[in-house]
Amino acid sequence: MGCYLKEVISSGIVEPAELVELVNKWFRRATIVMVSKCSISYSGRASSIARESTRLIILKQDGTVLVHESVGSNPLNWQPRSSIVTKKISESEVELRAIRVSPREELVIRVTGRSLVVVVELGDEGLTIYGKEEDIIEELANNPSRIISGATLIAREVSTPYGRVDIMLKDPSGKLVVVEVKRARAEIEAAQQLHRYVEYYRRLGLDVYGVLVAPDISNSTLKYLGDHGLKYVKYSPKGSGAISLL
Amino acid sequence: MGCYLKEVISSGIVEPAELVELVNKWFRRATIVMVSKCSISYSGRASSIARESTRLIILKQDGTVLVHESVGSNPLNWQPRSSIVTKKISESEVELRAIRVSPREELVIRVTGRSLVVVVELGDEGLTIYGKEEDIIEELANNPSRIISGATLIAREVSTPYGRVDIMLKDPSGKLVVVEVKRARAEIEAAQQLHRYVEYYRRLGLDVYGVLVAPDISNSTLKYLGDHGLKYVKYSPKGSGAISLL
DNA sequence: GCCTAGGTCCCGTTA
């Protein structure tokens, strides 16, 4: 058969002994994708047990472990970049143990019977993404008048003990303005974030006010702003970064 | 070879035409796992482009689409459940287009050349998890004195326009107490959450105070509580739900 | 290490 793919190092259905061999040989050197019947225990920030079932297990080159079922975006269990130990328990059972040091967490996957194992060299290209909050802040920092007519930029990304202020402006009257920017509809949390920055500067004795900038806002958030003397400015980012799909 | 696995419906390296056939036949009926050279465009809440590279693509039964590279817990691109997948094929290229209706988002995966495709019936067992915030609220609701000596439970999960209060108590003097519970170290957001519930009830004319319950707290959060007349009660959940791993 | 914010967060729940 001419049917090969150069990135696929190995692929097939294997017995437990060979699974251990493959994992020992390729873990952290390539991505290992397995379909196995397994039961799972996790113990750490929380703890969980999953009964025996057929699952998709992914061991990535950076030590990431993902266990997926047939539904859901999120894995059933996982371990971020961490180390893994394999142990063959018996003729028909293999234990994969992934340990995270801090916080201390253990994920134990007990594989029974045969597994379909694919060892493959995946890429690590990453992607170019547009439309992040950062992009909007960039636009606004270059055009402070979009927020307040005649305002000038004082600073960006200003640290306070309670978090980082997105943009700091001076309005035409010389008053300081704390600006919090959201890329999507602003909800209550954004208003409180802004509120606590404004409060912080007022306690320092500065005469400041706060503006929340977002393309949209929830009703209760708008009310919250009003109740606390904060302002809302509607702003939808220019489509500069938009990508059209063929 | 006696090497089979009954959950694996199909497995092998296929040309573009057969890839389309397999997706047509099995999408939403089984989980389709592919290793393919592909380029990707995404457009929706944000937008992104990924250059051609070898990636792991998962099409789940519920319509979830995941694209993984060799590193990271999170997928490079994805589409949540109930997305619709359409295919288009040319000489040597297959286009998989996953569409989410609301918000409108499109993920376009252009596969070139051969793919390793595994079609498999994965489980949907889910798991039993312990140590969620809910468990701690349960404990505390049954023992309000753990929070305030002599207090009695008034209600749980009380809705306000600004979110849901975890626990409402009455202290021995008859005063209402708003309680916010965290399963892990409390950070600034938790304090503000509590603050806005307390504020809401005060504006209604009620005489209430607020208590944040958590196993630990950050310094600035503790300061925030003090500055706003809120209290902190340290509480580590009993290990009732703990699971010991063999 | 602590701590905060951002995310195409996802996901469940309730009004």
Next chain:
DNA sequence: TAACGGGGCCTAGGC
């Protein structure tokens, strides 16, 4: 549907 809280959230960045 909108809107909010929870999550083993993950990840990046500042200190």
